[in-house]
Amino acid sequence: xxxxxxxxxxxxxxxxxxxxxxxxxxxxxxxxxxxxxxxxxxxxxxxxxxxxxxxxxxxxxxxxxxxxxxxxxxxxxxxxxxxxxxxxxxxxxxxxxxxxxxxxxxxxxxxxxxxxxxxxxxxxxxxxxxxxxxxxxxxxxxxxxxxxxxxxxxxxxxxxxxxxxxxxxxxxxxxxxxxxxxxxxxxxxxxxxxxxxxxxxxxxxxxxxxxxxxxxxxxxxxxxxxxxxxxxxxxxxxxxxxxxxxxxxxxxxxxxxxxxxxxxxxxxxxxxxxxxxxxxxxxxxxxxxxxxxxxxxxxxxxxxxxxxxxxxxxxxxxxxxxxxxxxxxxxxxxxxxxxxxxxxxxxxxxxxxxxxxxxxxxxxxxxxxxxxxxxxxxxxxxxxxxxxxxxxxxxxxxxxxxxxxxxxxxxxxxxxxxxxxxxxxxxxxxxxxxxxxxxxxxxxxxxxxxxxxxxxxxxxxxxxxxxxxxxxxxxxxxxxxxxxxxxxxxxxxxxxxxxxxxxxxxxxxxxxxxxxxxxxxxxxxxxxxxxxxxxxxxxxxxxxxxxxxxxxxxxxxxxxxxxxxx
Ligand code: SF4
Numbered sequence: 001x002x003x004x005x006x007x008x009x010x011x012x013x014x015x016x017x018x019x020x021x022x023x024x025x026x027x028x029x030x031x032x033x034x035x036x037x038x039x040x041x042x043x044x045x046x047x048x049x050x051x052x053x054x055x056x057x058x059x060x061x062x063x064x065x066x067x068x069x070x071x072x073x074x075x076x077x078x079x080x081x082x083x084x085x086x087x088x089x090x091x092x093x094x095x096x097x098x099x100x101x102x103x104x105x106x107x108x109x110x111x112x113x114x115x116x117x118x119x120x121x122x123x124x125x126x127x128x129x130x131x132x133x134x135x136x137x138x139x140x141x142x143x144x145x146x147x148x149x150x151x152x153x154x155x156x157x158x159x160x161x162x163x164x165x166x167x168x169x170x171x172x173x174x175x176x177x178x179x180x181x182x183x184x185x186x187x188x189x190x191x192x193x194x195x196x197x198x199x200x201x202x203x204x205x206x207x208x209x210x211x212x213x214x215x216x217x218x219x220x221x222x223x224x225x226x227x228x229x230x231x232x233x234x235x236x237x238x239x240x241x242x243x244x245x246x247x248x249x250x251x252x253x254x255x256x257x258x259x260x261x262x263x264x265x266x267x268x269x270x271x272x273x274x275x276x277x278x279x280x281x282x283x284x285x286x287x288x289x290x291x292x293x294x295x296x297x298x299x300x301x302x303x304x305x306x307x308x309x310x311x312x313x314x315x316x317x318x319x320x321x322x323x324x325x326x327x328x329x330x331x332x333x334x335x336x337x338x339x340x341x342x343x344x345x346x347x348x349x350x351x352x353x354x355x356x357x358x359x360x361x362x363x364x365x366x367x368x369x370x371x372x373x374x375x376x377x378x379x380x381x382x383x384x385x386x387x388x389x390x391x392x393x394x395x396x397x398x399x400x401x402x403x404x405x406x407x408x409x410x411x412x413x414x415x416x417x418x419x420x421x422x423x424x425x426x427x428x429x430x431x432x433x434x435x436x437x438x439x440x441x442x443x444x445x446x447x448x449x450x451x452x453x454x455x456x457x458x459x460x461x462x463x464x465x466x467x468x469x470x471x472x473x474x475x476x477x478x479x480x481x482x483x484x485x486x487x488x489x490x491x492x493x494x495x496x497x498x499x500x501x502x503x504x505x506x507x508x509x510x511x512x513x514x515x516x517x518x519x520x521x522x523x524x525x526x527x528x529x530x531x532x533x534x535x536x537x538x539x540x541x542x543x544x545x546x547x548x549x550x551x552x553x554x555x556x557x558x559x560x561x562x563x564x565x566x
Pocket of ligand 1: 206
């Protein structure tokens, strides 16, 4: 299998279960011929110099020079992403081992073979990049420079690289898609509050967590929000909305997204995001931040060098408002957007209290009526598999189910922002690792690291560069988090609900979101549409759900029973 050069297994302690061998059952398409008598023939598997496998049958029990042999070339076993999704053997970063179909080489191959725009079979190449990926690139560039580089500057440099060097026609960040995801997510929460669904609602933007629930805890599925993640909302925006404004059908657009983790590749490959009519996906290929950076290095692009007009106001260049600030967490602010919405909907003033349960990866947020003291909302932010398992046990216990052991106490949550990675998306497995450039050892002596037996990350790199801290390093995660919030007109990670002042950028995002809704859902009462939450007729509502929500299904556990060790 050919893997991306950026694909490295680093810290695998995010395993929830012990590692297993791949469980994909080996299909025997040509069953072996039955032997007429025991010992009448012998069969061997041989490998030729090109690496092809052959089944060699000899006509006698002990092959010798006079023995007749027949050779049959054996087919290679194929493992697709859907096979990975149907497996409980590996979770999050380990799934990356099986990913070959979605890689930066696929993107380069597509761009190379894409016919010119004058051809009818030309596809419009579009790239969208997550704000966490931009933050990772910004932190990496800033760490090697005397002044900090902003997300806005990085976005401009990525746009320049992708359009001028790679040939993409459009490059966007995904924060407007996240804006729509947050609006839809809020709407879904209030529906559940009215009794149209179960509480607590659990976040749905992290495929690492969703795959885990589908594979190992299907009893959690009714609690997980149905709202699509920003990546998949972006897919809808690019293929359906922008496509229609450009006069292009969904299959005439090739959409690549740059994401902070490998799990987003699995998300994009889900059957629910495949358009049967046009035989295309909302997101055709997902690459990680590391793969984008690798492409830049391969093409000789230096991200630390400024490009023209990189300090121009972000929103002047794009079809969408750019780098929209959503105050709260650097994993999407799902919990905080609900806190803001509940506060806004309350007739009385509310007070917010925040309690750290263990670490900053598990915090509780409680809203109480300032006058009566009544509990109005209880939510939590819960990152990392250890905390996540706790939530699964407790939600299961509250729902009257026995899920594992050790459940303690009642949570009474209305909402939990669940993310699989410790530290959240800024610490995704596909993010850049910090490069530590040093020619001296700890005692200050100049060293040749290679001569000392230290493995360098890339032979083409400066020999003074040694591998930075591994994935999961808290100090580096803080740096990426800092870069994420760099020049945003928002507070850092824990704002009070009062700091939800609507900026002009957010207002224009709301207006554009409404236009997208009207254009795609075709409500009969267009004049009655004032915002995303405005009620529509049944047909339009059903289109909205098709476009902006998804569904989950439990993975059949008997697959494990077919486990075959390769
Ligand atoms: Fe991906 Fe980690 Fe974010 Fe989940 S928390 S979406 S696995 S980066």
